[in-house]
Amino acid sequence: MSKRYTEATFEAAIEHSLIADGGYKQGDPNNFDRERCLDPTVLIPFIKETQPAEWEYLTNIQKERTEETLLDDLSRALNSEHEGCLMVLRHGFKCFGKLFRVAYFAPASSMNPETKRLYEANRLTVTRQLQYSEKHNKTLDLVLSLNGIPVATAELKNPMTGQTWRNAVHQYKNDRDQNDLIFKFKKRALVHFAVDTDEVRMTTRLSGRNTRFLPFNRGDGTGAGNPENPGSYKTAYLWEQVLKRDSFMDILARFVHLQVEERRVGGKKIRKEAMIFPRYHQLDVVRKMVLDAREASTGNNYLVQHSAGSGKSNSIAWLAHRLASLHNDHDEKVFDSVIVITDRRVLDQQLQSIIYQFEHKQGVVQKIDRDTKQLVLALAKGVPIVISTLQKFSFIVEQIQKLRENNEIPRDLLDDDGILPARNYAVIIDEAHSSQGGESATDLKGTLAAFQIRDKAGEYAAEHNLPDYEGEILRTMAKRGHQPNISFFAFTATPKYRTLEVFGKPGTDGKPEPFHLYSMRQAIEEEFILDVLRNYTTYKTYYRLIKSIEDDPEVDKKKAARALARFMSLHPHNISQKTEVMVEHFRTFTSHKIGGRAKAMVVTSSRLHAVRYKKEFDKYIAEKGYTGIKTLVAFSGTVIDPDIPGKEYTEVGMNDGIREKELPERFASDECQVLLVAEKYQTGFDQPLLHTMYVDKRLSGVQAVQMLSRLNRTHPGKEDTFVLDFVNEPDEILAAFQQYYEQATIGERAEPRQLYELQAKLDAEQVYYKAEVEEFCRIFYKPRINPTPVDHAKMNTCIDPAVNRWLGL
The missing domain is CATH 1.10.1220 (Arc Repressor Mutant)
Structure with missing residues (x-):
């Protein structure tokens, strides 16, 4: 192979781009302090330039030892378990009582020239073939440093020499010691890239052969990989866009964060840490929406169709933080408050943790977890980021009235009519398919506008x-329409037609489409989720399969086949027979999956069926004396079985006192294996150990996709999933998934003229009279908070004649 096409040529091309166009300087590998793992020849001049008073203070105390003292204290902070590289970059470190900064990030506005000057003083360097350790002379292809501190590494491969990113991944896993300081988790480099001319992979933590590298590709169409890039490399976006000075500084300031999960196992607290670096589509969607909101101001809708496995929670958190501090070209805030609408309890914890790492102050985020009064006060005070359920907006008008009457809200927070002052809002909707319609959404718009x-x-x-x-x-009609002071940012993996209509942007064919797409296909191909249809089978097909095993003389001798043949001959129609099939299948095929930790879900058709399945499962398991299989049931409210008069069943009672909030965590433990559900956990339930689903309910459309997608989460050792469906047809399920595999589309658009046509038909038949309509409106739209029982009776009097005329047609 000619020298013009070697790995060194690829390396030189990236270096040249970063220096010529990316805002970097060339780093000198000879200046690198291998013991401290930083470049003092870049760091010290930066501190002298940006913090002369602090440097003079330290010099007066330490004299000729000033540099050594500063570098020693910086190293201690970088190597500390409680600080580390990311925190030091953002918040500095202490040396002899003074705070020293090692980086300055771009301010949200340009109102302060000094902060802009300090930001421009940052020194980004790219160093080739860096010897990074005292213990050996191994080198890294590229190291990116911020003011002398390594923040990213890259190993490069050139397919023209027979090597790809896979060889770079192998190199990181097998030839890079995670205990070398540059690779130590949280201590120095925050991200490591495996790069060739076609694809990019990344990781934030080296763990030897257990290291997990994630794709960092743009996506090719609706699939994985990268599109062709005429005249350059497919992966040029990495150094020409992502790692460019302003972009990379922005990522370090407002995207990278430490994710901490704590849970108790056997009374012992387990703490798990992960450094989160945005995937390409997350970076892309947040930046594109923020840019559009900055230029277009308020009053716009954005629909994000991101598949399960896209990291939606982080995308929402990053977006919320960015929108809360967004300024336009005139240095005016675009949004006064950001409201996140979600039913997921984990999202508020993630938001608060992430934003605290960015801001290092309390009070930026408020979760509305008590009542509507709490929501009213948060909105009235202008809390930057508010997290609430949509339903709390249904009672907000009445709550404001009560608070005013009882003097529980300062008068200066509302105007004389008891409404919020004129403000601009960004509303981020998690799982938009279930949140965009209905009276609650109208109440939200009516309150904020x-x-x-x-x-x-x-x-x-x-x-x-x-x-x-x-x-x-x-006023009521206006609440339902477009509000110029509110922008909606809607996230969902499965947008319904109505969702596309409300939040989508017009495509080339005039039909609405998502503002941003990360498809189910790409998520599967990038291995962020599993393909749940790969092992989907109906009971009829499964029975034929087992029967063929039974009839095969070569296999018939196997004990498992004989046992299966017995219960497969049941042709189950009732719950007890289906229970036997499910339990035996779980024990035979599922229980040993994922290292013996696999779990199953039974999808029932009603709350009563869930109750009966729970009783049958527990009865059958007890009769057989089986161990290692314990059930939980999930349903709302109280259920009465007509076959057992006087007996009431609740979820908590049937689960031996386990409260609803505790159920997901208990199911995640090794204590429980099977969860029986009725109209619960269809969305927002993330359990990677869930392997098998038994379906005894009619499913169609988006409901089928959401339900079966509970299985698609990945987990170490989880290689497949399994669905056994007793009710549905394969073609129907496949058609449901086809809609969302790439990009959701819409059929016929809703037309207002259809309403006028209906009105004309009703008018022609004289179903209602104008006087009846006007009388109804006089009562319904009286200027009062709550209608009286007399009002309710009068409204029925107005409607009843029209109903009778309709029934008489």
Whole structure:
């Protein structure tokens, strides 16, 4: 192979791009302090330039030992378990009582020239073939440093010489010692890239052969990989965009964070840490939405179709933080508050943890976990980021009235009409398929845009001399429409037609499409989720398979085949027979999966079926004397079995006192193996050990996708999944998944004229009379908070004649 096409040529091309166009300087490997694992010839001049007073203070005390003292204290902070590289980069370190900064990040606005000057003083360097350890002379192809501190490494391979990114991954796993300081978790480099001319992989933690490298590719169409890049490398985006000075500084400041998970196992607290570096699609979607919101200001909708496995929680957290501090070209804040709508309890913890690492201060995020009063006060005070469920907005008008009457809210936080002052809001919706419609969504818009709605409707009513009830009709109609002070950022893996209509942007064919897409196909191909349809089978197919095993003379002697043949001949129709099939299948095929930790879910058709399945499972397991299989059941409310009068069943009671909030954690433990569900855990339930699903319920469309997708989470040792379906047809399930495998589409768009056509038909049949409609409106839109029982009766009186006419058609 000609020298023009070697790995060194590839290395030189990246270095040249970073220095010529990326804002880097060339690092000298001879200046690298291998003991401290940093370059003092870059760090010390940076500190002298940006912090002259602190440097002079230290010099007066330490004299000729000033540099050594500073470098020793910096090394101690970098090597500390409680500080580490990321925290020191963001918040500095102490030396002789003074705070020294080792980096300055870009401010949210340009109002302070000094912060801009300090940001521009940062020195990014790229060093080739760096000998990084005292213990040996091994070298790294590329090391990127910020003010002399290594923050990223890269091993490069050139397919033209017969090596790819896989060889770079092998090199990191087998030839790089995780105990060398540059690779020590949290201590120095925060990310490591395995790069060739076609693809990129990354990791934030070296763990020998157990190291997990993640794809860092743009995606090719709706699949994995990278598209062609005429005139350059497919992976040029890495150094030309992602690692470019301003981009990389932004990632270090506002994306990278330490994720900490704590749980108790056998009374002992287990702490698990992971350094999170954004995947390409996460970086891309957050930046594109922020840029659009900055340029377009408020009043816009954004739909993000990101598959399970996309890291949606982190994307939402990063977006919320960025929007809360977003300024436009005039250095004005774009949004006064960011509201995150979610039903997931874990999301608020992630948000608070991530944003505290960025801001290092409390009070930026408030979770609404008590009542609507808490929500009212948070909105009135203008808390930067508020996390709430959508349902709490349904009661907000009544709550504001109560708080005002009881003097529980300062008068200066609301105007004279008891509404929020004119403000701009960003509303981030987690799982948009279940949150975009209904009265709760209307109440949310009505609350956040109350100031604008009141003024706009009031002007129109005054101009046209409308009575009070018609003014109230105008306000109600306005609540349902577009609100110029609210931007919606909606996330979902499975957008329904209605979701596309509300939040999508017009495509080339005029139909709405997502603002950003990370498809199920790409997530499967990149191995972030498993393909749950690969081992999907109906009971009829499964029975034929087992029967063929039974009839095969070569296999018939096997004990497992004989046992299966017995219960497969049951042709189960009732719960007890299906229970036997499920339990025996679990014990025979599932229980040994994932190192013996695999779990199963039974999807039942109703709460009553869930109760009966729970009783049958426990009865069958007890009769057989089986161990290693214990069940939990999940359903809401209280269930009465008509076959057992007087007996009431609740989830907590059937689970031996385990509370609803505790159930996911208990199911995650080695104590429980099977979860029986009825209308619960269809979305937002993330259990990687879930391997098998038994379906005894009709599923269709998005519901089928959401339900079966509970299985797709990856876990070490989890190589496949299994679905045994007693009810549905394979073609229907496949068709449901096809809709979301690449990009959701919409059929016929909703047309307002369809409503007018319906109105014309009803008018022609004289189903209702104008006087009845007007009388109903006078009552319904009275200027009061709650209707009286008399009002309710009068409204029914208005409706009943129209109902009778309709029934008589």
